[in-house]
Amino acid sequence: MLQVMGGTVPGAQVLTVYAATTREREAPDSNVFTAGRSDTPNYSAFTISVPPNHQPGRIEWPTDRIDPATTFATLDQGILTRRGFFEQVAASPDGMRDVTVFIHGYNSNFPEALYRLAQMSADAHLDGTPVLFAWPSQAAVAGYVADKDSVTYSRDALADLLSELARDRRVGSINVLAHSMGGWLTVEALRQLRLSGQDDVIDRLAVVLAAPDIDVDVFRAQMEVLGPLSPPLTVLVATDDRALLVSNRLSGARQRVGALDVRDPRVQEAAREGNVAIVDISGLETVDGLNHSRYVNLAALYPELGGGQDEAPGLGLRRAGAFVFNAVGTTISSPFTLVGEALAGE
Known part of the structure; x- marks a missing residue:
């Protein structure tokens, strides 16, 4: 799905999605990510085309071949350094730039999460910058326990991402949307920020948890710390x-x-x-x-x-x-x- 097509068609919506991930790269010069856990976050950018026939809420996946006239398509992609990632995410020619951070849920591979954020950004007609935080899900129903370990592994990286964005004064509002098991990861990262005294970071965030896969008692304990x-x-x-x-x-x-x-x-x-x-x-x-x-x-x-x-x-x-x-x-x-x-x- 992430092979570069180069061009699109009239009427398609084109947008750039940035990604920070704790997944390992398949190769150092590749934006193909495995379910392995990277020692340090990897950064990348993708230019994605949403087809003219797009239906809100849907991802038009190819059944035979990728065709920008009828399917989502990747037009360009690039590997970014940490510094290059934050510079591009915050860059704006006309003042502050709003950012939306999406944290996907259990049983999701990288292209699924990337295109889901592209779909939501296209449907919402967002003026800001969409950022995917992708943790190393096994993308398998049987991988529930492994996925729970992987979100735990990714807490520091998500907390660091939110902290860097919040402290960049070129960034306007920061909206955080987390789905399913990504909700547990997000609240844990917020709890970590609170415990480390980074109240200024938390104060800049607007957080939405969609169908959070969190034990009710655990959530109550998390919120007692988070406030x-x-x-x-x-x-x-x-x-x-x-x-x-x-x-x-x-x-x-x-x-x-x-x-x-x-x-x-x-x-x-x-x-x-x-x-x-x-x-x-x-x-x-x-x-x-x-x-x-x-x-x-x-x-x-x-x-x-x-x-x-x-x-x-x-x-x-x-x-x-x-x-x-x-x-x-x-x-x-x-x-x-x-x-x-x-x-x-x-």
Whole structure:
């Protein structure tokens, strides 16, 4: 998928995605990444073409051959040094540059994660810079335990990435979106930043966890250390997430945060006390048979979000609590509905 095509077609959307990864390179002069763990992060840049026939929320994968007229395609790619990576990510001819960092989940290979970020960036019409943080997932269903070890291995590298971005004054807002097991990695990195006294870094981040594969008790302990964020940490959940049901079984019937029920009064109270915005997105169309990736459809709605009194730009809510996201097609009416009678009059 990452072979360079060189050119695209009229009507295609072209964007550059930067990647920082703890995966090993297959060869020193290659942007082909293995499931091995690199001693130091590797950096790269990819120019990606999104086809004119693109449907929001989808990745048009080739079934026979790569064709920019009908499929995603890589037009160019390059290997970057650490310094070159941060220089290019922050570079902007007209002031500060916003950055979105995406941390993928379990059972994902590098091209899947790269193209998923490209899809969401294209659908959201982002003006900022998309950055992929790719950790060495085995990209196999049977690799759950190995993947959990790999996200643990990658905590320092993610914390370092966020710290470098936050301390560069050429960088504007920093939006962090983490999916599934990448959510556990992200909260661990944030916890590490807090414990090391890097409050200034955390203060610059707006964090969204999509279907986080985190034990509820572990999450509570993490948040006790991390403390409240501003805007509040946003958690996207769905009770019918089958992937998290499997995770629940693998972990000894421990409840996962990404499958919490916002209608449960205990969840509503915990959200308020922990200054967390928990949003049920089960009303969105699913793009997989496991109901685990609904979040990708939010990208197309991104320009319409954040216009209300209680919403921050994008997906971040300015108030804590339990919410239901309401959307019919691409038309949004009162997108976040607060759940819980106790707060209905506020």
